Amino acid sequence: MTAFHHAFSQALEGHFDDLWPHLDPDDRTLGAIAVYRNTAIKARIDALEANFPTVSRLVGDDWFRAAAREFVEDNPGDDPALAGFGEGFPAWLAAFEPALGLPYLSPMARLDRAWTEAHVAPDADPLTPARAAAAGLALTAAPARLHPSARLFWFDWTAPSLWLAHREPEGFEDLPWRPDAEGLLIHRPGAEVIARRLSRAEWAFLDAARDGRPFGAAALSARAAQPAVDASAVFAGLLAAGAFDSICLRSLKP
């Protein structure tokens, strides 16, 4: 390490003393250091804003950027690939004092984060209804695998509806915050990220699949969660949505 890099890093955090001997100061020196500090902070805030659009829309630009500034000062990040910036933001928001009166914000941030993760997740071919049908009964015993982009959520209030309403600004007027349980699947089976509401049975099916349990066992979980449900219809619906990874077929004997 060099003394210069150390001193400059300190200056970026607001401690200028060590940097002074490395400079040829004039009346603009503090202004010039501020350019570097501001550029780095602004780039981080911009990246966070791009990755949490629903949170930003709910609280407004000014509130979001002020909160983001506090977050990036504590969590500057170590990766130049800023598409993934802000992994810790949902948890940070939950403990952020000015947001304590806005308990829905951290859940919205979790869903925004899931959207980002689905967007950049590895490509994979979803299990299609045709291939599942071709596998026949053997599929029942095959361990299920969720599509690598799939992120699952179950809330005891209408967080998915609130999030969906603010992702698509048409349905804005009625803020649907009710104590009704709702589930959501965020995934990218094809070119685009899709958010799909889940019934209790669908969520139970996918939750079992997430644990790598066989399709048959996942169907039993669905029926346990919602006793009157037609488990094969639940499976067909999730299959059509592209929720599973076709890699699960590899465990079948030819």
Add this chain to the structure above:
Amino acid sequence: MTSLPTAGVSLKPQHFAEAEACPAVGPRRGLWFEVHPENYMVAGGPRLHWLDRVRAVRPLSLHGVGLSLAGDERPDRDHLARFRALIDRFQPFLVSEHLAWSRRSGVYHPDLLPVPRSREMLTLICAHVDEAQSALGRTLLIENPAAYLRMAGHDWDEVDFLAEIARRTGCGLLIDVNNVHVSACNLGQSAEDWLDRVPAALVGEIHLAGHRPDPVWGEDLLIDSHDAPVSETVWRLHERLLARIGPRPTLIERDGQVPAFDRLLEEQARAAGALASTRTPA
């Protein structure tokens, strides 16, 4: 398919469809695109697929911002591996980075930070460029960043320092004419003198971009903001450089206040015109 790359533009996700569809006629025959590889260091998804589609019809340049070649730590191996994977996938015709640093002690500063041009730094930077070139399997073009701060401890002038790095490592240079102008204004030097001294044989690419005055210091402190059209001063400096060294692939860089694709193409056409009317020196 396409003719040789002439004038290009920074490619932004909101312009993917227009970029792919843009017909290769007139000044757009040599149109090419440049992206920051850091924005494509993802496992999968539509961003990479869009870039595949644009790459199928146009030349592409990868312009890194995160290798931290002037840092006091070795280039990050994971970062180099991800960069290499993008080079292998997209086969860019140019690969570039900056004479700057951005990573230290587990913190990434999304900025291009300066260093004193000392003998110690020369050795360090050349070692990092060597390591990066061998990991990436490509010759890099190194860009002059915008300077804001008068620093002590320079043993070299910037042009000589860049030329010496090129001599020792075999890298080429990416001359950002806007940065030359911004640095010259901020440090009270001559942009013309700087450009007149760059060894022509080293220049592999040119960048043009917009800048703006600092909100506090005004014209005494120019910011390399990339959020405005190229200024007339920078266009004149571009012509001056071309007249001496001949045509080079020239990029219109835009990162903020990104306008409609057609507006960027207007600047691209102007750059293509300047290149077309430039003769290769004998």
